[in-house]
Amino acid sequence: MKAAVLHEANQPLVIEDVKVQKPGPREVLIRTSCAGLCHSDLHFMEGLYPHPLPAVLGHESAGIVEEVGSDVTYARKGDHVITCLSVFCGTCEQCTSGRPAICTGTDVRLPPGVSKRLTWDRGGPLHQFLNMSSFAEQMLVHENALVKIREDMPLDRAALIGCGVITGTGAVFNTARVAPGETVVVIGCGGIGMAAINGAAIAGAGRIIAVDTNAQKLALAQELGATDMVNAADGDPVAQVKELTKGQVHHAFEAVGSKRTAEQSFQMLGPAGTATIIGMIPFGTNIELHGFEFLRGEKRIQGSTMGSNRFRTDMPRLIDHYLKGRLHLDQWISARIKLAEINEGFANMKSGKVLRSVIMFDA
Template sequence: MKAAVLYEPNTPLVVEEISTRKPASREVLVKTAFAGLCHSDLHFIEGLYPHPLPAVLGHEAAGIVEAVGPDVTYVKPGDHVISCLAVFCGTCEMCLSGRPGICSNTEVKLPPGKAQRLEWEKSDQLHSFMNLSSFAEQMLVHENALVKIRDDMPLDRAALIGCGVLTGFGAVATTAGVMPGETVAIIGCGGVGMAAVNGAWIAGAGRIIAIDTNAAKLQLATKLGATDILNPADGDPIERVREMTGGGVHHAIECLGLKETAEQAFRMTARGGTATIVGMVPYGLNIEVHGFDLLFERRLQGSMMGGGSFRTDMPRLIELYLQDRLHLDDWISERITLEEVNDGFDAMRSGKGIRSIIAF
């Protein structure tokens, strides 16, 4: 099968012929239909996060089950599925307390370098990425890295739910717990940020402030539910948000993964407000807040994959899409081939569009 391989950081991905073994116990072989290009992949391409190489990247995808290994009970060949990097065991403390996204069982959620699912004659080990490696024509995964979905859901839209939409929507609805009438500021209007905007609108937020330097993205944000738009190039976003809201927002959702914007998110919250950091701040960087501000019950928290349970959340998001409340059609900027994957990341770097989707 064809797959896009990252040899070294800051080099283009190379499409190679690789293979994978047959499914073992509780493993599933999926024919990849669509895979989204996520900014998290770019973090690893640019070396901002460590990972053993060479590796097949990609973690946002949807496809059709081709084969199942022994002891698989959840899916069967022919099922339509969404992949999820937050593979869970179902038995650890995190899973049993309702937070499978941060499952701690490394026998199921294999750490980087441990998986032996990809085979390649050019290397002793071709590493898997996020237990998925969706930039390939097939994925061999644990059954708990999949969500079975209804057959009438378009698989290109379903792929978006696998990471970006689930993460942004869940950060608002689950992690932050936005209530009807509350004010929300969303920093960064890429795929995750747009999902946060749309999620805040569905949650009934009274005021939704979309913040980005890209005018086209800000205009799309208004279509998805933003009541106000703000370009940081026009002035200090903290001062402007606090002025617009009379002291700050109930919730600030940071979707860029930058130290500066993470700190801005906290500083634009009101007393009792919460800043939720969704973006992946580069490894090794610290976020600084004024300790005095914590006296007024302002909170800073992270969110992993939306903070919920993806086997219940993903089907619900599909229903919202089919009801025309979650506007996934507006997410897809272009459909590309696997051979065009580097062009897709170039478009991401330049800020063009929301999501490029690889069509296999």
């Protein structure tokens, strides 16, 4: 099969002929239909996060089950599915206490470099990425890395739910638990930021302030539910937000992944407000906060891993929101591309020309 392989950081992906193993116990072989180009992949491509190489990247995807291994009870051939990197064991303390997104069971959620699911004729290892590797025509995953979905859901839109949408909306619904009428700020109008904005609208937030430097993305944010737009290129975004809200921000979501914007999310908060970090701040980077703000204002800052999801519950609900016209995924897809166009797709993402490009394997 064809797959996009990262050989070295800061080098283009290379389309290679690779092989996938037959499904073993509790494993499912999926024919990949669609895969979104996510900024998280770009972080690994640029070496901001470590991962054994060479590897087949990709993790935001949907497809159709081709074959199941022994002991698989959840899925069968022909099922339409969304994959999720939040593969869970179901038995560790995190899973049994309702936090499967941070599962610690390494027999199911295999650490980087452990999986032997992919091979090639070059010799030497070819690593699976985040237990997924969806920039390939087929994926071999544990059955707890997928959710079955209704067949009337378009698979290109379903793929988006697999990472960007679940991460942004889940941060709003699950991690921060935004309440109706509250004021929300979202810093960064990329994929997860747009999902947080749309999620805040669904949650009934009274005011949703989108912050970015890209005027086109700010305009799209308004279509997805933002009530106010702040262009950070026009001056200090913290000062702009405080002027708009008179210092009454209940929730700030950082969706960029930088030290500066993480600190700004905390600085924007009103008394007892909560900053939720969704973006992937580069590995090894520290953020600095004014300690007195914790005492004086009872402000909080927290992380959110993949939207604190319980994806087998959350993803079907998001599909229902889409089909009922509340989750606006049609506006997300800027380009539908072939696997061979993947490097151009990432270049367009980095330049801010697109919100999401989706690889269409069946086109």
